[in-house]
Amino acid sequence: QQQVKQSPQSLIVQKGGISIINCAYENTAFDYFPWYQQFPGKGPALLIAIRPDVSEKKEGRFTISFNKSAKQFSLHIMDSQPGDSATYFCAASKGYSTLTFGKGTMLLVSP
Amino acid sequence: SAVISQKPSRDICQRGTSLTIQCQVDSQVTMMFWYRQQPGQSLTLIATANQGSEATYESGFVIDKFPISRPNLTFSTLTVSNMSPEDSSIYLCSVEADRVGGYTFGSGTRLTVV
Numbered sequence: 001q002q003q004v005k006q007s008p009q010s011l012i013v014q015k016g017g018i019s020i021i022n023c024a025y026e027n028t029a030f031d032y033f034p035w036y037q038q039f040p041g042k043g044p045a046l047l048i049a050i051r052p053d054v055s056e057k058k059e060g061r062f063t064i065s066f067n068k069s070a071k072q073f074s075l076h077i078m079d080s081q082p083g084d085s086a087t088y089f090c091a092a093s094k095g096y097s098t099l100t101f102g103k104g105t106m107l108l109v110s111p
Numbered sequence: 112s113a114v115i116s117q118k119p120s121r122d123i124c125q126r127g128t129s130l131t132i133q134c135q136v137d138s139q140v141t142m143m144f145w146y147r148q149q150p151g152q153s154l155t156l157i158a159t160a161n162q163g164s165e166a167t168y169e170s171g172f173v174i175d176k177f178p179i180s181r182p183n184l185t186f187s188t189l190t191v192s193n194m195s196p197e198d199s200s201i202y203l204c205s206v207e208a209d210r211v212g213g214y215t216f217g218s219g220t221r222l223t224v225v
Binding site: 034041042043044045046049089098099101102103104 | 115117144151152153154155156159203205208213214215216217218219221
């Protein structure tokens with residue numbers, strides 16, 4: 001049973017555009033929602049994370065929007081750049097437990 | 112956050128053999144985690160390794176196939192035993208980062224079984 005569903009599987013965005021990746025979760029006990037960025041040949045790196053007490057968190061060009069009632073959260077990348085081309089994973093956990101990952105979104109930002 | 116060195120970075124192995132992957136962390140950590148990432152897929156937790164105790168395996172993973180050692184607070188190994196082509200994956204170790212709930216990953220070991 002997949003507890004975190006991520007979409008789309010792949011995404012192509014023009015430079016300067018907005019990239020949007022969505023995730024939905026099933027377990028209402030989840031209380032930590034991070035996004036990871038993975039470049040080819042590298043391990044995933046924590047990009048930004050949110051807890052359900054806020055509906056939005058912004059760090060630079062990256063914003064997480066969180067909808068607790070809908071059990072959904074999304075990553076917005078503003079002014080997308082070719083250097084943002086990577087695979088993005090959403091994840092969720094309860095407390096300090098281990099993460100459950102989405103299946104990933106391969107983002108390509110065209111110049 | 113912690114820096115993780117993982118070796119080897121890649122290997123091509125014969126069916127039926129075993130490969131041991133090493134994970135070295137530059138600071139002491141209580142728990143270390145081993146993940147598998149199959150081609151184009153997400154990360155699946157194999158096991159959690161605490162120093163001084165047996166690793167805890169997730170459903171679908173067994174100690175005979177993936178024995179883990181954790182001799183101290185900065186080092187762990189994962190062995191992939193009696194390999195088959197289905198074991199071809201990227202194997203990643205991970206530790207909890209400074210930020211609560213955040214995790215740091217090594218660069219991974221890309222394993223190809225032929």
